[in-house]
Amino acid sequence: MPSVEHWLVKTEPNVYSIDDLARDRSTDWSGVRNYQARNFLKAMAVGDQVLIYHSNAEPPGIVGVGVVLKEATPDRTQFDPKSELFDPKASQAAPRWFCPEIKFVQKLKKQVSLGELRGCKALAELVLLQRGSRLSVIPVSEKHFQTILEL
């Protein structure tokens, strides 16, 4: 299995934006409740680079960069009955959901919109752009990562 070192994570800016991350310096990337996305979160290693994407935004697009500060640990929100993210099927002994800690690196001077990504031929294979990709955590090749930063 190839070692993946670049990722893209989605967040809704009205829930947690790149500016929130810049203010907090780092955060537990909690709240992911999709198994495939979870598996990617668990695969993240310290030092991996992460593109931050704003979904449900106007316009949607990539807005910044982070780096993995700590590998995934159990997502505490799954144990909290008062949290909307509470999962009654999870237990301390058998946690279902995990989150890494992601540190702010930079906010892009100019966001790269979804439209611009689609317009870039070199990014045609980016998972984000493939049909109906709703996955909130996506592996990105180094080539694509660099291409996006150059946009």
Place this chain on the structure above:
DNA sequence: GCCAACGTTGGC
């Protein structure tokens, strides 16, 4: 294990 019903995501 199948699949219909339902819920969610996220662009538009």
Place this chain on the structure above:
DNA sequence: GCCAACGTTGGC
């Protein structure tokens, strides 16, 4: 707000 594309749930 609409709706296509998925994911999940639960009856059988």
